[in-house]
Amino acid sequence: MLHQESGSGTTPPRRPARRAALVFVLLIAVICGAVAAGSLWSAGSATDRELAAHRHQVTATTTGPAKDPSAATRYGTKPQAVAPAVWERPEHVRRSGSIHVPPRTSEGRAVTIWVDDAGSPARPPGSVADRALTSMSGGVAAAGVTGVTGAALVLLVRRRTEGHRLAAWEREWEQVEPVWSGRPHRGSGAGDDDD
Structure with missing residues (x-):
């Protein structure tokens, strides 16, 4: 004022x-x-498109039971165990190694895994949700x-x-x-x- x-x-x-x-x-x-x-x-x-072009799903067969469940690596993931397995990639080329499987997976079970162009286990391409x-x-x-x-x-x-x-x-x-x-x-x- x-x-x-x-x-x-x-x-x-x-x-x-x-x-x-x-x-x-x-x-x-x-x-x-x-x-x-x-x-x-x-x-x-x-x-993801680039990664998906070099990732392939194959069916692996466990050659032993699952061992040592590990803690989840990020929120929302389930604990996974490791089991020895065999798979083919490229076609008719037999590979072997340790893969992540659900806990208590028994020997001889078929498990779908992601591999790279050389046939080595690899992380899957990212999802739309991620x-x-x-x-x-x-x-x-x-x-x-x-x-x-x-x-x-x-x-x-x-x-x-x-x-x-x-x-x-x-x-x-x-x-x-x-x-x-x-x-x-x-x-x-x-x-x-x-x-």
């Missing part, structure tokens, strides 16, 4: 501008998250980082403008307060009116 009475032409409250800035930051964060998720999906799809999880996680992380960074910048700018506004208010008050209170301006001595 004092600002308006002093004729300083102060601006109205800046809340709508701050809200607009935060909405803009949110929009940018969502866009960044979507772009990151899309990029991760495309890159994952290309990698790729979707990776893409979504990356998108959420990108959106979160962008949102937090943008909000921090908006708050920093707000603090600086508040500081400038308060400093301007102080300068204006120094001009108005002596008129209001009837006391001399700061810096004016008692002998200033004796001329």
